[in-house]
Each structure stands twice: as structure tokens, then as C-alpha cells.
Amino acid sequence: MQQGEVRLATDGGRAMSPTVPVDSPFAVQEMTVSYGEKPVVFNVDFTAPPESMVAIVGPNGAGKSSLLKAALGIVPSISGRVTVFGEPLATARRRIAYVPQRASVDWDFPTRVIDVVLMGMYRELGLLKLVRRPHRERAMACLARVGMADFADRQIGQLSGGQQQRVFLARALAQGADLYLLDEPFAGVDAATEKAIIDVLKSLKAERKTVIAVHHDLATVADYFDHLLLINVRKIADGPVATTFTAQNLQATYGGRLATAHIDQLQLASG
Numbered sequence: 001m002q003q004g005e006v007r008l009a010t011d012g013g014r015a016m017s018p019t020v021p022v023d024s025p026f027a028v029q030e031m032t033v034s035y036g037e038k039p040v041v042f043n044v045d046f047t048a049p050p051e052s053m054v055a056i057v058g059p060n061g062a063g064k065s066s067l068l069k070a071a072l073g074i075v076p077s078i079s080g081r082v083t084v085f086g087e088p089l090a091t092a093r094r095r096i097a098y099v100p101q102r103a104s105v106d107w108d109f110p111t112r113v114i115d116v117v118l119m120g121m122y123r124e125l126g127l128l129k130l131v132r133r134p135h136r137e138r139a140m141a142c143l144a145r146v147g148m149a150d151f152a153d154r155q156i157g158q159l160s161g162g163q164q165q166r167v168f169l170a171r172a173l174a175q176g177a178d179l180y181l182l183d184e185p186f187a188g189v190d191a192a193t194e195k196a197i198i199d200v201l202k203s204l205k206a207e208r209k210t211v212i213a214v215h216h217d218l219a220t221v222a223d224y225f226d227h228l229l230l231i232n233v234r235k236i237a238d239g240p241v242a243t244t245f246t247a248q249n250l251q252a253t254y255g256g257r258l259a260t261a262h263i264d265q266l267q268l269a270s271g
Contacts, residue, residue, distance in 0.1 A: 062232040102184075
């Protein structure tokens with residue numbers, strides 16, 4: 001069995017619930033999400049290996065973002081169970097940082113960059129939100145890590161799209177999480193921002209964190225990630241990039257929407 005793979009137990013030929021390794025940072029079982037009568041995610045099982053960089057890949061409308069949002073309880077699911085480091089989601093939220101799609105955020109809200117980053121510390125600031133010097137210093141360190149320290153007092157709405165994405169990553173860093181979930185972190189950003197973001201994400205992996213990102217650029221999957229979930233409403237395949245990122249699996253995921261000539265240019269594993 002490949003690392004991170006879900007094994008189905010059986011009892012007299014009857015399928016049982018998948019068993020999940022206790023060290024898995026993120027596992028979903030039998031996840032189904034529907035908007036209206038048509039499921040957008042159907043019966044998906046996925047177990048992420050620890051200390052890894054995981055890409056969730058599939059065509060538009062495949063349910064990638066919906067899978068993440070349902071796992072976090074942001075959108076309702078018809079069925080499904082979620083565990084984080086072996087714990088139910090409700091007791092493990094403190095270990096998760098989530099970066100939403102930039103397009104889903106109201107950037108006209110009047111707040112400064114450093115205040116956005118401080119929002120990542122809301123659990124320790126408490127109801128009174130008493131921000132002390134150590135909190136500000138940590139927020140500034142997170143901004144420096146994404147190259148945005150000079151913008152701390154700028155209004156968030158005055159930033160470019162790439163700068164806004166860096167600030168939201170800084171907010172996630174301020175949480176001090178063990179699991180980072182990002183929804184299209186590279187969408188609509190410039191090349192410099194993309195490099196800055198991937199450098200930070202790889203540094204998180206080096207710190208023994210787990211990063212899971214919805215990703216759309218097939219050309220960078222092999223360079224950025226070491227584990228892959230291919231989805232098109234249903235799970236198509238998952239496993240190490242070296243053995244899962246193949247022309248056969250991509251054709252099964254994208255169908256006729258992915259030109260064979262384009263696949264050949266990606267230097268895919270022969271598997």
C-alpha cells in the first residue's frame with residue numbers, strides 16, 4: 001500500500017469504513033457534497049501523509065475547493081467524516097490554518113495589513129483582543145517572511161492581488177498551525193509572488209508541517225509538490241507525484257479537456 005493510501009477493511013465481503021493512519025494530518029472519508037440535486041463531490045476518501053506537500057488537482061468544477069470547504073465545515077456536506085491528526089475536526093481546529101481563495105474575500109473592508117495578520121492570533125488574544133508587543137512582533141516577523149513587512153500600516157484594499165495573497169499567507173503563519181490548507185494560492189498572482197509563496201510553503205514542510213493546496217497549473221505540480229490527489233467529482237487517484245502524475249491518470253481526470261499534446265510536454269512519470 002502506498003504511503004497515505006486508504007485501505008478498505010472487509011467483513012465477510014461487506015465493505016467497512018476506511019481505516020486512517022493515526023499520524024495522518026488530514027483525512028476525509030466518504031465525503032459527498034451537493035449543490036442542488038447534483039453532487040459536486042461524491043464519496044471521496046483521502047488520507048494525506050504527514051510532513052508533505054499535497055496538491056489537489058482537477059478540472060474546473062471538479063469539486064476541489066468544495067472538498068476543502070466541506071472538510072472544514074464552511075459548506076455543508078451530505079455525508080463524510082474528517083479527522084485531523086487523529087482527532088475530530090471540532091477538537092483539532094487549533095492545529096489548522098486556512099487560506100481561502102482571494103476572490104472570496106471582501107478587500108474593501110477598512111483594515112490595515114498588520115491587523116489582518118493579527119487576526120491569525122485570535123485564539124490567544126481572547127474576546128478582549130488585547131494586542132501586546134509580542135503579538136505585534138510576531139505579526140511583523142510573519143510579514144517579513146512573505147516579504148510584506150514594509151506594508152504593515154497599508155490598507156489591505158490598496159494592495160495588489162499578489163500582495164494581498166502574501167498577507168493572507170502571513171495571517172496563516174501567525175496561527176502557528178501544523179496543517180495548512182490553501183485554496184488556489186497561486187491564482188492570479190505575479191511570478192515573484194508565486195515564488196515567494198512556494199518558498200514559504202516548502203519551508204513549512206521543512207519544519208515538519210503539512211501543506212495541502214488546491215492547484216491548477218499542471219506544469220508546476222512536479223516541482224512544487226510531492227503528493228497528489230486527482231479529483232473530478234470522484235477521486236481518480238492519489239499517491240506520490242512520482243507515481244501518480246501520469247498521462248493515464250490525467251486523461252482519466254480531465255478527459256477530452258486535456259489535449260494529449262499538452263500532456264506530452266509535462267514530462268510525466270511513465271507509470
